[in-house]
Amino acid sequence: MEARGLERRFDGGRVQALRGADFVVREGEFVAVMGPSGSGKSTLLQLLGALDRPSGGEVLFRGEPLGAVHDLAGFRARTLGFIFQSFHLLPTLTAAENVQVPMFEMPWPPRERRARAEALLAAVGLGERLDHRPATLSGGERQRVAIARSLANGPQLLLADEPTGNLDSESAGKILDLLERIHAERGMTLVVVTHDPRVAGRARRTLRMLDGRVVSDEDQREGAPCSS
Amino acid sequence: MLFLTVVLKNLLRRPARSLLTLAGIAIGVAAVVALTSVAWGFEGSWERAYAARGTDLIVTKVTSQSPMPAPFSESKRAELLRMPHVRQVNGLLSDLVSIEESPTVLVFGWEPGGFLWEHLHLVQGRWPADEKEKTAVLGVVAADILKKGVGSTVVVETGEYTVCGIFDSGALVENGAVILTLPQLQQVTENEGKVNFFNLRLDPGTTPAELEDLRAAIRARFPGFSAFTAGEVAQNNSAIRVAKAMSWATSLLALLVGAVGVMNTVLMSVFERTHEIGVLLAIGWRRSRIVRLILYESMVLSLSGGIAGSALGFAAVKLLQWSPILRGKIEGEVSPGLFAVALSVALGLGMLGGLYPAYRGSRLPPGEALRYE
Numbered sequence: 087m088e089a090r091g092l093e094r095r096f097d098g099g100r101v102q103a104l105r106g107a108d109f110v111v112r113e114g115e116f117v118a119v120m121g122p123s124g125s126g127k128s129t130l131l132q133l134l135g136a137l138d139r140p141s142g143g144e145v146l147f148r149g150e151p152l153g154a155v156h157d158l159a160g161f162r163a164r165t166l167g168f169i170f171q172s173f174h175l176l177p178t179l180t181a182a183e184n185v186q187v188p189m190f191e192m193p194w195p196p197r198e199r200r201a202r203a204e205a206l207l208a209a210v211g212l213g214e215r216l217d218h219r220p221a222t223l224s225g226g227e228r229q230r231v232a233i234a235r236s237l238a239n240g241p242q243l244l245l246a247d248e249p250t251g252n253l254d255s256e257s258a259g260k261i262l263d264l265l266e267r268i269h270a271e272r273g274m275t276l277v278v279v280t281h282d283p284r285v286a287g288r289a290r291r292t293l294r295m296l297d298g299r300v301v302s303d304e305d306q307r308e309g310a311p312c313s314s
Numbered sequence: 315m316l317f318l319t320v321v322l323k324n325l326l327r328r329p330a331r332s333l334l335t336l337a338g339i340a341i342g343v344a345a346v347v348a349l350t351s352v353a354w355g356f357e358g359s360w361e362r363a364y365a366a367r368g369t370d371l372i373v374t375k376v377t378s379q380s381p382m383p384a385p386f387s388e389s390k391r392a393e394l395l396r397m398p399h400v401r402q403v404n405g406l407l408s409d410l411v412s413i414e415e416s417p418t419v420l421v422f423g424w425e426p427g428g429f430l431w432e433h434l435h436l437v438q439g440r441w442p443a444d445e446k447e448k449t450a451v452l453g454v455v456a457a458d459i460l461k462k463g464v465g466s467t468v469v470v471e472t473g474e475y476t477v478c479g480i481f482d483s484g485a486l487v488e489n490g491a492v493i494l495t496l497p498q499l500q501q502v503t504e505n506e507g508k509v510n511f512f513n514l515r516l517d518p519g520t521t522p523a524e525l526e527d528l529r530a531a532i533r534a535r536f537p538g539f540s541a542f543t544a545g546e547v548a549q550n551n552s553a554i555r556v557a558k559a560m561s562w563a564t565s566l567l568a569l570l571v572g573a574v575g576v577m578n579t580v581l582m583s584v585f586e587r588t589h590e591i592g593v594l595l596a597i598g599w600r601r602s603r604i605v606r607l608i609l610y611e612s613m614v615l616s617l618s619g620g621i622a623g624s625a626l627g628f629a630a631v632k633l634l635q636w637s638p639i640l641r642g643k644i645e646g647e648v649s650p651g652l653f654a655v656a657l658s659v660a661l662g663l664g665m666l667g668g669l670y671p672a673y674r675g676s677r678l679p680p681g682e683a684l685r686y687e
C-alpha cells in the first residue's frame with residue numbers, strides 16, 4: 087500500500103489536513119502512526135480506507151490507485167477491516183450479531199455467518215459473551231467485539247484509529263496483545279493510529295506526522311520487514 | 315442473523331415512536347377497509363337481490379341527483395312486453411320512508427302475483443291476499459328494527475297497514491324493507507298509475523349481443539330512460555356513487571396522513587443514525603443495502619400497521635352494521651380480496667414513505683457520517 091503526495095483540504099481550502107504525505111506500507115507490516123492532535127492522522131486513515139477522496143495525490147493498493155476501483159464498497163467489505171476509538175458497535179444487536187453485520191456482503195448462509203461470528207468471538211476471548219448487547223459489556227470487551235467484527239470477512243488490511251484511546255491501561259494492554267497476536271497469526275497488514283507510545287513500541291515501524299506531513303519513518307527492526 | 319433481524323431491532327429501538335406511526339397507518343387503512351367494505355357490500359347486496367329476483371334488465375328513468383329515480387307512467391309496460399326477447403315485465407315503486415320512530419326504511423310496492431315475490435321465503439304469517447287489502451309484509455331485519463310482528467300495524471305516510479307476514483330474502487336490501495302491494499303504495503304516496511322501475515325477465519338463452527340490441531332499442535324508444543343489467547344498477551345509483559366518491563376521498567386523505575407519518579418517523583430515525591450509517595458504510599455495506607435497510611424498516615412498519623388497520627376496519631364495519639341508525643342498511647363485505655387490497659395499500663405507503671429517507675440515508679458520505687456524533 088502506498089501514499090503518493092496525499093493532500094486533503096476542507097472548507098474550500100481553509101483547512102489543510104494533509105499537505106503531501108508520502109510513504110509505503112509493505113504487505114503484512116505492522117505500522118504505527120503517531121503525531122500530535124490535528125496532525126491529520128484520522129484523515130489519513132480515512133483516505134487509506136477509501137472512506138474519503140484525497141484533494142491531491144493518490145492511494146495505491148497493490149499497485150492499483152483506489153480512485154480507479156469501481157466497487158469501493160466491495161473493496162472495503164472484502165479487503166478492509168476498521169477499528170475505531172469508540173468501538174461503534176450497533177447498540178441494538180448482540181455481540182454475535184454485531185460481528186455478522188459485515189458478512190451480509192458475503193455469499194454465506196445465515197448458519198455459516200453465525201458459526202464464523204462465534205469462532206471469531208472465541209478467538210478474541212469472548213466465547214462466553216455471544217448474546218450480550220454492547221451496553222452490558224466493558225469497554226475492553228466492546229473493543230474485542232469490534233476487533234472480531236473487523237475480521238469478519240477475512241481482511242488483508244486492518245485500519246485502527248486509536249483503538250486503545252478509550253480504555254484504561256490494563257484493558258489497553260490486553261487489546262494490544264490481541265492485535266499483536268492477530269497480526270502474527272493472520273499476517274494481514276496492520277496500520278494503527280495512536281497517541282500511546284506502548285503501541286508504537288510493539289509496531290515494527292512508526293510513522294510520525296506533523297501538520298499533514300510524514301516527518302519521520304522509523305523502522306524498529308532495521309532491514310527486516312515482516313514476511314507474509 | 316438475518317437481515318430482517320437488523321430491521322426489526324432498529325424498529326424496536328424506539329418502541330413508542332414505532333407504535334405511534336404504526337397506529338397512524340392502522341387508522342388510515344382501517345378507514346379504507348371500512349368504507350370500501352361498506353361500498354362493496356352495498357353493491358353486492360343489490361346484485362344479489364336482482365339475481366335472486368331473476369331480473370335480467372331494469373328499466374328506469376335516468377336521474378343524477380335523487381337516490382330514487384322519479385316515478386313514471388306504468389303505460390310503457392305493454393310496449394316493453396312487445397319488444398323482442400322480453401318475457402315478463404313487473405313494475406315496482408320504491409321509496410325511502412320514515413316509519414314511526416325509526417330512521418328511514420326502504421318501502422317497495424310490488425305487483426300482486428308478479429314474479430318478484432317468487433324468491434322470498436315466508437317465515438311467518440301469509441302474503442297479502444289482494445290489492446284491496448291494507449296489509450304489509452316485512453323483511454326479517456325490518457321486523458326486528460321496527461319491532462313489529464304479524465298482526466301489528468305499521469304506518470307508511472298517512473296509511474295504516476296490518477303486518478300479515480314476515481319474509482326472508484337472500485339480500486339485505488330486501489330484508490331491511492317493507493313491501494306493500496303496488497296499488498297500495500301508489501295510493502298512499504299519490505303516485506297512482508306510476509312506477510319508478512320495471513324489472514324485465516327475458517327469454518332463456520338470450521345472447522349478450524341480443525341483450526345489447528334490446529337495451530339500445532329501449533333507449534331509442536323511450537328517451538330519458540335507460541336499461542341496466544342487475545350489476546349496473548348499483549353502480550349507477552347516484553347515492554352509491556356519491557358514497558363511493560366520499561369513501562375514496564376520505565381514504566385518500568387518511569392514507570396521505572399515514573404516508574407522511576411513516577416518512578417523518580423513518581426520516582427522523584435516519585438522521586438520528588447518521589453516524590451509524592457511516593459505520594455501516596465503513597465496514598463495507600453498499601449504499602444499496604442502506605437503501606434496503608431503510609425501505610424495509612418503513613415497509614415492516616406500514617405492513618404491521620396494515621394488518622392492525624384491517625382488523626380495526628373490519629371491527630368498525632361490524633360495529634356500524636349493528637348501530638341503530640345503519641342497522642339493516644349496510645352490509646360490510648369482509649373478503650380476502652379486500653384484505654389483500656388493504657395490505658397492498660399499506661405496503662405502497664411504506665414504499666412511498668421510505669423512499670425519500672432511504673435516498674437521504676444512502677447519500678451520506680461515509681467519512682463525514684463517521685465524524686458526525
Ligand SMILES: Nc1ncnc2c1ncn2[C@@H]1O[C@H](COP(=O)(O)OP(=O)(O)OP(=O)(O)O)[C@@H](O)[C@H]1O
Pocket residue numbers: 096097101102103121122123124125126127128129130682685
Ligand atoms: N470534515 C472535516 N471538515 C473540516 N475540517 C476537518 C475535517 N476533518 C478533519 N478536519 C481538520 O483537519 C485537521 C486534521 O484532522 P484529523 O482528524 O485528521 O486529526 P488527528 O491527527 O486525527 O487528530 P486527533 O489526534 O485529535 O484525532 C484538523 O485540524 C481537523 O479540524
Ligand SMILES: [Mg+2]
Pocket residue numbers: 127128129247
Ligand atoms: Mg484522530
